[in-house]
Amino acid sequence: MVEERFNGLKALVIGDVMIDAYSKGVVERMSPEAPVPIVSQCSRFERLGGAANVALNLKALGAEPLVCSVVGNDDSGQRFIKLMQEQGLEVAGIVSSNVRKTTVKHRILNGDRQLLRIDDEDIFDLSDMEHSILSLLIRRAVKQGDVQVVVLQDYNKGVLTEQLIREVIDLCHENSVPVVVDPKKRNFLAYQGVTLFKPNAKELREGLGVTAETPEELQQAMLTLQQRINCGYLMVTLSDKGVMMLHDGSFHYIPAFPRNIVDVSGAGDTVLSVAALCVATNATAEAIATLSNIAGGLVCEEVGVVPINMKKFSEEVNRIQS
Numbered sequence: 001m002v003e004e005r006f007n008g009l010k011a012l013v014i015g016d017v018m019i020d021a022y023s024k025g026v027v028e029r030m031s032p033e034a035p036v037p038i039v040s041q042c043s044r045f046e047r048l049g050g051a052a053n054v055a056l057n058l059k060a061l062g063a064e065p066l067v068c069s070v071v072g073n074d075d076s077g078q079r080f081i082k083l084m085q086e087q088g089l090e091v092a093g094i095v096s097s098n099v100r101k102t103t104v105k106h107r108i109l110n111g112d113r114q115l116l117r118i119d120d121e122d123i124f125d126l127s128d129m130e131h132s133i134l135s136l137l138i139r140r141a142v143k144q145g146d147v148q149v150v151v152l153q154d155y156n157k158g159v160l161t162e163q164l165i166r167e168v169i170d171l172c173h174e175n176s177v178p179v180v181v182d183p184k185k186r187n188f189l190a191y192q193g194v195t196l197f198k199p200n201a202k203e204l205r206e207g208l209g210v211t212a213e214t215p216e217e218l219q220q221a222m223l224t225l226q227q228r229i230n231c232g233y234l235m236v237t238l239s240d241k242g243v244m245m246l247h248d249g250s251f252h253y254i255p256a257f258p259r260n261i262v263d264v265s266g267a268g269d270t271v272l273s274v275a276a277l278c279v280a281t282n283a284t285a286e287a288i289a290t291l292s293n294i295a296g297g298l299v300c301e302e303v304g305v306v307p308i309n310m311k312k313f314s315e316e317v318n319r320i321q322s
Helices: 002-006 051-060 075-086 128-144 162-174 201-208 215-229 267-280 285-299 310-321
Strands: 010-015 017-030 037-050 064-072 094-097 104-110 113-120 149-153 179-182 233-237 243-247 250-254
Touching: 010 051, 010 128, 010 267, 017 051, 017 064, 017 075, 037 051, 037 075, 037 104, 051 064, 051 075, 051 149, 051 267, 064 075, 064 128, 075 094, 094 128, 128 162, 149 162, 149 267, 162 179, 179 267, 201 215, 201 233, 215 233, 215 243, 233 267, 233 285, 243 285, 250 285, 267 285, 285 310
Parallel strands: 010 064, 010 149, 017 104, 064 094, 149 179
Antiparallel strands: 017 037, 104 113, 233 243, 243 250
């Protein structure tokens, strides 16, 4: 059973955290001031996003996550901490900064359809002081917390600097802890020697500066990337086409399962979370790709950034594998 496989695993999540805010309403007319729709707001709500959503997914899967990140010493930062506490997530690894703001992504919805997104954020690298404090918390967690997998979720907001990336990977190698990564373009090739590297197809092309449109070109690009960063598993998500995994010179292609796609926001966080726990339990490459693919598709049937529903996930895994 999937539930039993992941229960009690301790995972350390490092990366950019944020608030995903939503204003949901209906559009019945256009503005007389500009050619834009007027949204009559019906509700407004906030959810944990970025690396914090990875932690929510890990928790929903039965694991015990700890998040290490930096937020602003501002109203949004206080709301972020409150959201963490409301979800039963540990906040001891969150550093509060006086020189940067908490990232907030505010989405405007017409029913279930997104009309606009407003990002309020800072994206510069951590200061030396922030880096030192965060690095100390990470080192303490790995050495004292019996961590079984470290997850790096990069949204290019400045937390995962090249220096921090190198320090974390070296620390994990010293303590025999696997490292699973969801990269972005800025530090794409900095993740040398990680256990599992999970870009999407667009990130793969941009990171290597290639087109790689055909399946053959994609596989060649994957081989090149694996050689460049020396990762154990390379898993490329292909949106509605599924997942391609490369491990020990063999490719494993898992096509997407039919879904009623509503919103793809946060699907990468879910895929990463399942992949991380699979790595922690020494699952096969094909199992990692299959389970991650199933989970990512399920959350796309929900509106907004939401963690995986464990009951639905387990039922779907049993249905597909039966």
